[in-house]
Amino acid sequence: MSTVHAALKDLGIQAVNSGGSTGKHWRSDHATGSLIQSVNPATGEPIAAVRSCSAADYEHIATQARDVFATWRMVPAPKRGELVRLIGHALRSKKDQLGTLVSLEVGKIKAEGDGEVQEMIDMADFAVGQSRMLYGATMQSERPSHRMSEQWHPLGPVGVITAFNFPVAVWAWNAFLAAIAGDPVIWKPSPKAPLCAIATQQICNQVMEQQGYSGIFSLFITDQAPLAETMVRDPRLPLISFTGSVPVGRHVASIVGQRLGRTLLELSGNNAVIVDHSADIDLAVRAIVFGAVGTAGQRCTTTRRLLVHESCADTLLDRLVNAYKQVRIGNPLDSDVLLGPLIDHVAVEAYRAAIDEIKKEGGEILYGGRVLTRPGYFVEPTIVRAQPHWPLLQRETFAPILYAMTFRTLDEAIAIQNGVPQGLSSAMFTNNLLHSERFLSASGSDCGIANINLGTSGAEIGGAFGGEKETGGGREAGSDAWKAYMRRQTNTVNWGTDLPLAQGIKFG
Numbered sequence: 001m002s003t004v005h006a007a008l009k010d011l012g013i014q015a016v017n018s019g020g021s022t023g024k025h026w027r028s029d030h031a032t033g034s035l036i037q038s039v040n041p042a043t044g045e046p047i048a049a050v051r052s053c054s055a056a057d058y059e060h061i062a063t064q065a066r067d068v069f070a071t072w073r074m075v076p077a078p079k080r081g082e083l084v085r086l087i088g089h090a091l092r093s094k095k096d097q098l099g100t101l102v103s104l105e106v107g108k109i110k111a112e113g114d115g116e117v118q119e120m121i122d123m124a125d126f127a128v129g130q131s132r133m134l135y136g137a138t139m140q141s142e143r144p145s146h147r148m149s150e151q152w153h154p155l156g157p158v159g160v161i162t163a164f165n166f167p168v169a170v171w172a173w174n175a176f177l178a179a180i181a182g183d184p185v186i187w188k189p190s191p192k193a194p195l196c197a198i199a200t201q202q203i204c205n206q207v208m209e210q211q212g213y214s215g216i217f218s219l220f221i222t223d224q225a226p227l228a229e230t231m232v233r234d235p236r237l238p239l240i241s242f243t244g245s246v247p248v249g250r251h252v253a254s255i256v257g258q259r260l261g262r263t264l265l266e267l268s269g270n271n272a273v274i275v276d277h278s279a280d281i282d283l284a285v286r287a288i289v290f291g292a293v294g295t296a297g298q299r300c301t302t303t304r305r306l307l308v309h310e311s312c313a314d315t316l317l318d319r320l321v322n323a324y325k326q327v328r329i330g331n332p333l334d335s336d337v338l339l340g341p342l343i344d345h346v347a348v349e350a351y352r353a354a355i356d357e358i359k360k361e362g363g364e365i366l367y368g369g370r371v372l373t374r375p376g377y378f379v380e381p382t383i384v385r386a387q388p389h390w391p392l393l394q395r396e397t398f399a400p401i402l403y404a405m406t407f408r409t410l411d412e413a414i415a416i417q418n419g420v421p422q423g424l425s426s427a428m429f430t431n432n433l434l435h436s437e438r439f440l441s442a443s444g445s446d447c448g449i450a451n452i453n454l455g456t457s458g459a460e461i462g463g464a465f466g467g468e469k470e471t472g473g474g475r476e477a478g479s480d481a482w483k484a485y486m487r488r489q490t491n492t493v494n495w496g497t498d499l500p501l502a503q504g505i506k507f508g
Contacts (some may be wrong), residue, residue, distance in 0.1 A: 034051075047105065
């Protein structure tokens with residue numbers, strides 16, 4: 001049996017499956033639902049076909065989610081956490097198989113595919129603990145015999161729209177917190193990674209059925225923009241979490257804003273690493289290579305820009321070129337491969353267009369720059385000597401291209417780093433305490449994530465993940481990100497026999 005078929009069988013996926021599930025049953029209008037081909041980007045060949053949802057399927061899913069909310073919100077939060085704990089346990093038992101499927105469907109190397117499943121498991125553990133810590137606060141009233149407090153209540157069904165590059169982990173960031181908050185979740189995955197979503201839903205379905213629940217987690221697969229927009233416009237979903245491009249994120253925010261709903265946006269990144277003259281070069285090289293080459297440059301946290309002090313630029317770039325020469329490109333399931341394919345031919349053409357623009361700008365390609373002539377969607381990891389004023393550097397290039405620039409002063413480096421529309425992740429390599437503190441200060445990095453002596457990617461789930469400016473301002477995963485999935489209520493109790501008014505107002 002092939003690796004593909006073995007992984008699908010172990011995860012309970014048939015070659016053709018429906019694109020919508022609300023728990024026990026898979027649904028699809030087989031007369032109208034089109035087939036979505038899942039393609040292995042390492043070969044360019046189809047893996048399997050998925051039947052997409054119809055409008056009737058979506059209506060069934062959304063209606064059930066709203067009905068389920070009425071009962072799920074009354075389940076004690078620690079009991080909700082128990083369901084998430086069991087799903088995390090089930091994910092542990094399928095980590096190898098699901099990690100393999102991630103590699104097959106989106107081209108991540110096996111270590112990264114397994115790491116993404118581990119991130120789901122870690123997120124489940126985090127959410128279980130959080131289910132006992134949905135804390136409110138007490139406040140001091142200005143009125144005698146009054147008590148003030150605030151509490152957090154479930155918000156309602158949540159729509160989660162994820163991108164291909166993290167086909168399961170980003171769903172878990174949202175879904176597990178939403179579930180312990182009391183919210184059912186409707187998931188619309190990328191049509192480029194439907195099998196990963198179906199496998200995850202299968203795991204959820206089995207646990208929900210064993211525990212006597214249905215519809216807490218639902219799946220809605222479509223490649224039709226108008227149908228996806230139906231979900232975004234649906235007033236039954238008070239929160240839409242969207243991960244993807246800035247243009248689509250703007251569109252989603254506009255639609256949801258018109259109905260006065262909430263959005264949680266995680267959009268593009270254009271992340272920089274600053275290396276000053278005091279930095280540990282060995283440490284910097286390892287982090288930069290992983291940040292720039294990992295996931296074939298298709299992370300929102302990919303290291304795209306390198307700002308290195310002019311005194312050590314040649315040394316660092318020589319080291320990076322040598323490291324890039326040792327990066328093996330190929331089948332992401334091979335243990336010694338470090339760089340898998342881009343997701344599809346569209347991504348390859350975007351890479352090719354970026355290389356052409358670099359050449360027109362007069363940039364020096366220090367390494368790479370070629371599309372590889374082999375089956376699948378492979379390109380070379382690329383290092384370019386660039387200039388900060390290039391229009392290309394104002395955009396996110398979703399490919400393994402690293403733009404290297406030099407600086408003289410820290411102020412100059414921070415200005416270059418911050419001088420782009422995106423504000424997700426940032427990093428500085430330095431052994432100078434004053435430089436590190438300046439970078440982390442209010443006048444330093446303007447990004448949602450700022451690291452010292454580690455790269456821009458590989459964030460832990462314990463911290464809130466997200467960015468500023470065109471990155472969208474959303475926060476997912478750790479810290480107090482759970483509050484996005486709940487509504488705040490301020491309570492005042494008068495336990496006296498008088499009715500004093502606030503602000504000392506006398507009435508009557």
